[in-house]
Every structure is written in C-alpha cells, then in structure tokens.
Amino acid sequence: MSHGITTTGISGELISIGAEAILVKINWYGLPAIKKIRVSKAYRHPVLDRHLRVKRTISEAKLLTEAHRIGVAVPTLYDVDLKECTLTMEYIDGIKARDIVNSMDRRDLKDLFNKLGYYVGLLHKVGIIHGDLTTSNVLITERGPFLIDFGLGAFSNYLEDRGVDVHLLLRVLESTHYKVAKEAFEYFVEGYREAFPSIVEDLLSKIRDIRMRGRYIIRKRVQY
Incomplete structure (x- = not known):
C-alpha cells in the first residue's frame, strides 16, 4: 500500500522505505518517475554521512548509465542531485518477479530467466556487479523484464564478486x-552463456566453491 509523502521539499506517492533510501513516485515534467532519496543517518558523523551518501549516489548513477548503454533493461536515469543525494529515474510499471515466478508456465519461466541471465552476463562482461540480484529486483512488464535497484552495486572484474552476485540469486x-x-537456474545459465561464454564454467565453479564455504561455516557453528 502506498501513501502520500512530503520530504525535503519532494511531494509524491511513497513507494517504499528501505534501510538506505526512500522511493517516491513523482511527476517529472509530465512523466511518471521515481525519486530515490538517500536519507541521512543520525548515528553517523555528519561529514562521513554526507560523504557516503554522495559516493553511493554517484556510484548508482554510473552503474545505471552504463547498464543502459550496453542494452540492459533498467530504468532510464533522468536526474542526479548530489546536494540532496537523490536520483530521479523512469517509473517502471510492472510486477515483481518474486510474486509470479512460482505460478509461471515453463515457457514464460524460460523466457524470463534466459533474459535475466543474458542481462547479468552483459553486466558482468563490462565489470558491473548488481549487488542484490533477487527476484524482488526484477520487474515483469509488457516490455519484458527490467532490473532495478543498483544501490548495492559496484564495478568489479573479480570472479569472486561475479560468483557472489549469481550465488545470491541461486539462494x-x-x-x-x-x-x-x-x-530457472539452468535457464539463467543459458542466457548468461550467450552474453559471456568465456567465463561460464569458471563462474559455476566459483559458485560451487562459495556454496561449500557456506556449508563449512554452518557445520562449524553447529559444532560450537
């Protein structure tokens, strides 16, 4: 359920409140848009707080811009305001994949995860890590699936980071x-292979390694 909100001079429809940011649906020169507001944290030193919010705002803007450039379906970025630490971007009218994956027929499931794997492969190929690759951050629309929320993303070419990215989706x-x-994961790998074939086997090996590490930690916790 959404509610009206007015914050830091921004009026609109509250979409969500997260740990790091508030999402508000606004009117942007006649277009429906989302404004992402990185909120100040009272427990942080003001100078550090400001530095982190600006840094993360810039980083997410760069990630979105590069993802859009290489053909990944992400919200179009309209505006970056470093004074207020906000991003204004295209409003994507869709349904979270999380809410419909379990009821999809095989064909739709294949189409979705082939495309998602292809998009993630494209991202990884140019050194973009999404950082929160879950079905909650995939919107199903009439134009196809869109990847959203790059707030935890980063630029990295390390296999470990790519493996962690995909391992989260698998979990x-x-x-x-x-x-x-x-x-679903097999379809994802098919799509990823199409976009970034040279790394697939190493990626899958890294994911197996990450899973084994996790199981080892759990066993240690049980023992102690």
Missing part, C-alpha cells in the same frame, strides 16, 4: 522458488 531461487529453482 533466493532455492528458498523462495524451490519448486522451479533447478529449471
């Missing part, structure tokens, strides 16, 4: 969409 599939997890 979400196994926990939230366990009935279709195996198929």
